[in-house]
Amino acid sequence: MVAFEDIEGFAFDMDGVLADTARFHAIAWHQIADEVGTVWDDELAEALKGIDRMGSLKLILEHGNVAEKYDAAARDALATKKNDNYRNLIATLTPADALPGMLDFLESLQTAGYKMSIASASKNAPFIVERLGMQKYFDAIVDPASLSAGKPDPAIFIAAAAAIELAPEKVIGLEDSAAGIKSINAAGELSIGIGDSKVLHEADLNFATTADVTLARIKATLD
Missing domain, CATH: 3.40.50.1000 (HAD superfamily/HAD-like)
Known part of the structure; x- marks a missing residue:
């Protein structure tokens, strides 16, 4: 060492x-999971830690077996919505x-x-x-x-x-x-x-x- x-x-x-901005990520991603019909659970929440935005969205879609329903444009829209929700939350940080x-x-x-x-x-x-x-x-x-x-x-x-x-x-x-x-x-x-x-x-x-x-x-x- x-x-x-x-x-x-x-x-x-x-x-x-x-x-603890992770809690804000979790809230914002949970909203997206609900929108696409993916069940939010502890396994998914843990898997998203440390993963970038598009990687996280990919995991959410795969976790709900709905990846084939969303093309690149739809994924970009979902990622943008998540980030907008997240920025509204982190604006409250001090x-x-x-x-x-x-x-x-x-x-x-x-x-x-x-x-x-x-x-x-x-x-x-x-x-x-x-x-x-x-x-x-x-x-x-x-x-x-x-x-x-x-x-x-x-x-x-x-x-x-x-x-x-x-x-x-x-x-x-x-x-x-x-x-x-x-x-x-x-x-x-x-x-x-x-x-x-x-x-x-x-x-x-x-x-x-x-x-x-x-x-x-x-x-x-x-x-």
Whole structure:
């Protein structure tokens, strides 16, 4: 495993790591699932974590066995409707919606001189960061539209390291989804999973909640 002193940067997923925007995604996708006749269940909700917009829609349509009913234009319309619903929901975000411990963690990283980037599948990440008042902490936000593949492909975490001018092995990635952990690992970065260790069993380090994530605990675990 990488030594703590070799780490120079951190790459963050957004949903479920910095803020609970995942609940807004779930509400907006649930609305789309209802519209197309797909039954919403825990299995589907978990499968959508960390997956980009069109990938999520594809899973919803397949889960309901209705994929053949929607051509490209219809899928684009559904994806647009979902995003409109989602943006209406995230417009209500404030700094108070940052997940427990994350603002303190970001502050500690900035004070210690680490570079930080965001590797989120959400095209709305810049807007969310602004609503949360976190702009000052991040040196870069990867545009998922610029990538050829979404998570679990490593492209987004490779881009997140490049955006802060670091080699992947000098970066720690933080994720709450299995797809995201696979992405970090494939990029050659050290992975921190936040959530159920059974779901995130491929993570190099695991914390049950965001409130447990501190620089001191990461250092203690790596040392």
